[in-house]
Amino acid sequence: MNDRFAGIREFVAAVDRGSFTSAAETLGITGSAVGKSISRLETRLGMQLLHRTTRRIDLTTAGETFLLTCRRILEELDQTEAFLSTGHEQPIGRLRVDLPTTFGRRHIVPALLSLTERFPRLDLAITFQDRAVDLVSEGVDLAVRIGTLDAFPDLVARKLGEQRLLICGAPGYLERRGEPVRRDDLLAHDCLIGWRRSARSGWLLAGAGNDSEASYFDVRARHELTDGDTLLNACISGCGLAQLPGWLAKDGLRTGALREVLPSLSTTTPIHAIWQKTRHLQPKVKAAVDELTRLAALETSVFQP
Template identity: 65%
Template sequence: MEDRFAGIREFVATVDGGSLTAAANLLGVTGSAVGKSISRLEARLGVQLLHRTTRRMDLTTEGEAYLVSCRRVLEELAQTESFLSTGHQHPIGRLRVDLPTTFGRRHVIPTLLALCTRHEKLDMSVTLRDRAVDMVGEGIDLAVRIGALDAYPDLVARRLGEQTLVICASPDYLARRGTPLTHADLYRHDCLVGWRPGNRPMWLLKNAQGQTEPHEVPMRHEFFDGDALESACLAGCGLAQLPTWLAGDALRRGALVEVLSDITGGAMPIHVVWQKTWHLQPKVRVTVDELVRMAADSPEAFNRGRM
C-alpha cells in the first residue's frame, strides 16, 4: 500500500536545511537516502518540487504550495503527539498570524509578544497587511480582520469588538479654515485619506436616509499608513476620517476635535479568524483566548461599549 506521507519529512528538512546533506544530518540518514525519498515523492505527485543543481536548490512553484501543506501536517502531528504523551495541551510550534497594519501594530502585537514570553515553545511569524489574504493557500493559522467577513466554510471567526469612524481635525486647522457643518462644506476643506490602489478617495458618510455609504471627497494628501494619516491630521494638514481606536487618545486629550458627527458613519466588526480543523491546535486556541481577553480588557480600542 502506498505511503502518502513518505518523503514529506525529507522534503521539509531539505528546504529548511538548504541541502540534502543538512537534511541527512538532521534526520540521521545519508544524503542519497534523502534524495531518493524526495524523488519518489515527486514521482508519486507527478510534479517537480525542487530545482536541484550542483550549487543550489530552489523550490518550484508547485514545491512552494506543497510546502505550506506539509508544514501544517507536520505541526498538527507534533501538537497531537505532545497532547497524547503529556495529557496537556501546551502551545508549541510556529503560529502564522496576519494582522491589519496599524491596528495590529498598536493593539495586537504587544499581546502576541507577551504570549510568546509566557510560552517559550511558541514561535510567531507575523505579517502586517491591509488586504484580505487566502489563509488556507498562504498557510495563515490566524488573522484579525476589520470589516464584514465573507462566508468561507473552512474558516471560523469570533467577534472581538467594533471599529467606528469619526471625522476630525486639529484645533489649529479648524481655527484657520473654519468648522465644516454640512457634507457640502467638505469641498471647501483639505481632506486626508488612506491610500488604496486603484480606488478614488472615499469616506463612509450617511446619506439623507441615514444609511452609510461611500462618498468621494476632495483629497489633499493620502497616506498608506494609519499612523502617518493621524500624524498629518495632528499637524493641522486637514480633515481625516479615522477609526476611534486610532484617534481616541488624541480626541480625549483635545489634540483632535470631532466634526460632522451627524453624518459620519462606518461601524465595522473586528474578528479573529482561524482555519477550521478537526482538532484545534493548542497554539491557535491559546492565542484566540488571549485575544478575546485583550479585547475585553481594552473596551476603548475595541469599542465594546456599543456591542
Template identity: 65%
Template sequence: MEDRFAGIREFVLAIDKGSMSAAAALLGVTGSAVGKSISRLEARLGVQLLHRTTRRIDLTTEGEAYLLSCRRVLEELDQAESFLATGHREPVGRLRIDLPTTFGRRHIVPPLLALAAHHAKLDLSFTLRDQAVDMVAEGIDLAVRIGALGDYSDLIARRLGDQHMVICAAPAYLARKGTPRSHADLAAHDCLAGWRRTARSTWLLKDATGAIAPHEVPVRHELPDGDALLQATLAGCGLAQFPVWLAGDALRTGALVQVLADISGGTMPIHVLWQKTWHLQPKVRVAVDTLVALAENRPDIFDARSPAP
C-alpha cells in the same frame, strides 16, 4: 499501498537546514538517501520541487507552494500525535498571525508577544497588511479582521468588538479653512485618506435617510497607514476619518477636534478568525483566549464610541 507522506519530511528539512546532508544528519540517514526520497516524491507529484547544484538547493515555483502545505501537514500531525498520546496542552510551534497594519501594531502584537514570553515553545510570525488574504492558502493560523466578513466556510470567527468612526481635524487647520457643517462642505476642504487600490476614496457617512453608507470624498493626500494618517492630521494637513481607538487620545487632549458628528459615525465589526481543524491546537487556543480577554478588558479599544474621557 503508496505512502503519500514519503519524502515530505526530508523535503522540508532539506530546505529548512539548507542542505540534504544537514537534513540527513537530523534524520540519521545518508545524504544520498535524503536525495533519493525527494526525487521519488518529485516523480510521484510529476513536478520538480528543487533546483540542485553542487553548492546549494533552491525551491522551484511549485516547490515554494508545496513547501507551505507540507509544513502545515507536518505541524498538524505533530500536534495531533502529541495531543492524543499525552493530552499535552502546552502551546508549542510557530503561530502565523495576520493583522490590520495600525490596529495590529498598536493593540494586538504587544499582548501576543507577552503571551509568548510565558510559553518558551511558542513562536510567532506576524504579517501586517490592510487587505484580506486567503488564510488557508497562505498558511495563516490566526487573523484579526476589521469590517464585514465574507463567506469563510473553512474558518471560525469570533467577534471581539466594534470599531466606531469619527471625522476630525487639527484646530490650526479649522482656523485656516473653517469648520465643515455638511457633506457638501467637504468639497472645499483638504480630505486625507488611506492609500487604496481603487480610484475612489470613501468615508462612512449618513445619507438622507440616516443610514450609514460609503460616500466619495475629494482627497488631497493619501497616506500608507493609520499612524501616518494621524500624523498628517495632527500636522494640520486636512480632515480625516478615524476609528476612535486611533484618534481618541488626540481628541481628549484637544490636539484634534471632531467635526460633522451628526453625519459620521460608521461602525465596523472586529473579529478574530482561525482555521477549522479537528481539534483546536493549544497555540491557537491560548492566542484566541488572550484576544477575547483583551477585548473584554479594553472597551476603549474594542468598543470606543466617543472620544470623551
C-alpha cells in the same frame, strides 16, 4: 517500498531556515544530507519543489502548494506526540497570522508575543496587510479584520469588538480652512484617505437618522496614505482632514493636536478574528483566539468603541 514521509521534515526546515546548511543545523545532520533527501522527495513526486541558486532557495509553485500540506502533517504529528506525553493538548508549532497593519502592530502583536511566553513551543509567523486574504490558499491560520466581512462558508468569524471612525483635523488646518458643519462641507476640504477596498475615494459616514445605515460619501482625496501612523501624522501636521479610528486618534484629541469635527457623522465598524472551519480546531489557533477574546473583554480594551 518508498517512505512517503521521507524528506518532508528536511523540506520544511530548508524553507523555514532559508538554506540547506541552516536546516542541517536545526535537524542535526549535514547540509548534503538535507539536499539529497529533498532531491529524492522531488524524484518521488515527479516535480521540482525548490529553485536552487548559490545564494538562496525559492519555492516553485508546486512547492508552495506542497509546503502547506507538509506543515499541517508535521504540526499534527507534533501535537499528537505532545498530547500523548503530557495528556493535554498544547499550542505548539508555527501559528501563521495576518493582521491589519497599524492596529495589528500596536494592539495584537503584544498579546500574541505574550502568548508565546506562556507556551514556549508556539512560534509566530506574522504578516501585515489591510486587504482581505485567502486564508486557505495563502496558508494563514488566523486573521484579524476590520470592517464588514463577506460571507464565506469555509471560514469562522468571532466578533472581538468595534472601532469608532472619527473625522479629525489639526487646529491650524481648521483655522485656515474653516470647520465643516454639514456633510457637504467636506467637499471643499483636503481629505486624507487611508486603505480602501474599492476605487472610490470615500469615507464611511453615519446616516441622517438613528435607524439609517452608514454609507460611503465621496470626498476629494488630497493624499492617499495606507499606513495608519503616516495618516495620523499627516493629519496632525495640517495636511487635511482624516477619518481616523478612535484608538489611533485618542492621544491627539487628548493633547489638542487634533479636533474632532462633525461628530454626528461618526460611525463604527466591526473587528473580527477569522479562521478556517475545521472539524477540530488546532490548539495553537484556539489559544490565540481565546487570548484575543480575553483581551477584547477587558473594560479598557481597544476593541471597545
